[in-house]
Amino acid sequence: MQAPTAQIKVDGKELTLPVMIGSEGEKAIDARNLRKDSGYIFYDQGYGNTGSCESAITYLDGDNGILRHRGYPIEQLATYSDYVETAYLIIYGELPNAKQRQQFSRRLRDNAAIGTQMQRIFEGFPESAPPMGMLTSIVSSLAAYYPELATNNFEKDLQNFDLAAAMAISKIRSIVAMIYRYRHGLPFIHPRDLPFADNFLHMMFSDPYVAYQPIPEVTRALNLLLLLHADHEQNCSTSTVRMVASSGANLFTSIAAGVCALSGPLHGGANVAVMQMLQSIHDEGDDGTRFIQAAKGGSKSNRLMGFGHAVYRNFDPRARIIGKACDEVLTRLGKSDPLLDIAKNLEQAALKDDYFVSRKLYPNVDFYSGIIMRALGIPTDMFTVMFAIGRAPGWIANWKEVASNTKGRIYRPRQVYVGTPKRDYTSMDQRA
Numbered sequence: 001m002q003a004p005t006a007q008i009k010v011d012g013k014e015l016t017l018p019v020m021i022g023s024e025g026e027k028a029i030d031a032r033n034l035r036k037d038s039g040y041i042f043y044d045q046g047y048g049n050t051g052s053c054e055s056a057i058t059y060l061d062g063d064n065g066i067l068r069h070r071g072y073p074i075e076q077l078a079t080y081s082d083y084v085e086t087a088y089l090i091i092y093g094e095l096p097n098a099k100q101r102q103q104f105s106r107r108l109r110d111n112a113a114i115g116t117q118m119q120r121i122f123e124g125f126p127e128s129a130p131p132m133g134m135l136t137s138i139v140s141s142l143a144a145y146y147p148e149l150a151t152n153n154f155e156k157d158l159q160n161f162d163l164a165a166a167m168a169i170s171k172i173r174s175i176v177a178m179i180y181r182y183r184h185g186l187p188f189i190h191p192r193d194l195p196f197a198d199n200f201l202h203m204m205f206s207d208p209y210v211a212y213q214p215i216p217e218v219t220r221a222l223n224l225l226l227l228l229h230a231d232h233e234q235n236c237s238t239s240t241v242r243m244v245a246s247s248g249a250n251l252f253t254s255i256a257a258g259v260c261a262l263s264g265p266l267h268g269g270a271n272v273a274v275m276q277m278l279q280s281i282h283d284e285g286d287d288g289t290r291f292i293q294a295a296k297g298g299s300k301s302n303r304l305m306g307f308g309h310a311v312y313r314n315f316d317p318r319a320r321i322i323g324k325a326c327d328e329v330l331t332r333l334g335k336s337d338p339l340l341d342i343a344k345n346l347e348q349a350a351l352k353d354d355y356f357v358s359r360k361l362y363p364n365v366d367f368y369s370g371i372i373m374r375a376l377g378i379p380t381d382m383f384t385v386m387f388a389i390g391r392a393p394g395w396i397a398n399w400k401e402v403a404s405n406t407k408g409r410i411y412r413p414r415q416v417y418v419g420t421p422k423r424d425y426t427s428m429d430q431r432a
């Protein structure tokens, strides 16, 4: 069979471009030689129609609300797996056997502690420092504390990958717990030999003389929350990781850039914005109409937070899972949350509103994730750093793909220049 191609005509010249077909039938026109052959580039602001890489990690079909990691549907992983196992799957490509799982868990355990020198970084921050601001700086410092794992030489860094990957996942979790303790003026609690999620809750909520007692429902909910965030194809932070990695940068530096990208309200910061919105509706005794009306005005700053997605034109499958889990977690913990009722009502109202229906705007993962985190006792200002713990495996797996690709190029998009055409330098006395 002849390989598929695409024809385009520019300036009267016919060009034949190769077509690529992904393993789930996704079609792409290979435009790598377009500029060389025609002088043109494709303009695609925000890269919404641009495949920046080939990747074997996550498959996402936004029109049909499908998300799979390494072929496994997110619904099955959410039901049968846990965060650590899914992290292994995302990073290494297969579900671990018993021995691999044990080794991976051990590596996570053995690399959980934050060294005494590194702990001093915290002291330089005011107690009021925003958690994401702290996390970005502290994660990037890993490259300085562990230079032998962060040489900026892919060959060497890949030899140490297993250790660096486990360190990144485990330490990001410890750093997040320490950020919470530091900002609340509480002493740091060191990690113990506990399962991943319990160890986090221990570092967050133990007192020096009273150890946190794991609650199975809480552990399960935290595992689910982290698992649902573990990877999500070429989102803003993951693409940032790949972009930084493409320059040859080490794992720690590359994922620190991912943490920075995550901080914006249109990406990882959305979960905070959702809670603020739900809280305002609650405090004002409104039914959400004001927010829905304002969101329809077209201004980015008034969007209905937790709604819409850059790629889903359908329900975000993670939102379905997490929305259901909210009910279950609150019931199991014997808690109720008025914000959950508000969220459900708001969702129903938006799903009936023509503005949202016609634009195919559905709830995304952030719409309900904050409610689970509140139930676990995690304060709103920590939501985005929690997201970062969850997303670490995706960033790591994507870094590994870039680092392992011996034919990879540095990421370097082009632009359409719309500034002032050439002009000559003027001396100060001639300027207006």
Ligand code: ACO
Pocket (backbone or CB within 6 Å): 265, 266, 267, 268, 270, 295, 296, 298, 302, 303, 304, 305, 306, 307, 308, 309, 310, 311, 359, 361, 364, 365, 366
């Ligand atoms: N509220 C109101 N209008 C919206 C919303 C929203 N939440 N989201 C999109 N729209 C509108 C856009 O203004 C646009 O309207 P127009 O056609 O009249 O110009 C239309 O819907 C289509 O927008 P998209 O192209 O789908 O949106 P885009 O890809 O630019 O943005 C984004 C995606 C950033 C997620 C957006 O939906 C948004 O801002 N949502 C709220 C923030 C949020 O929840 N972010 C979390 C995303 S999930 C994650 O990062 C984990």
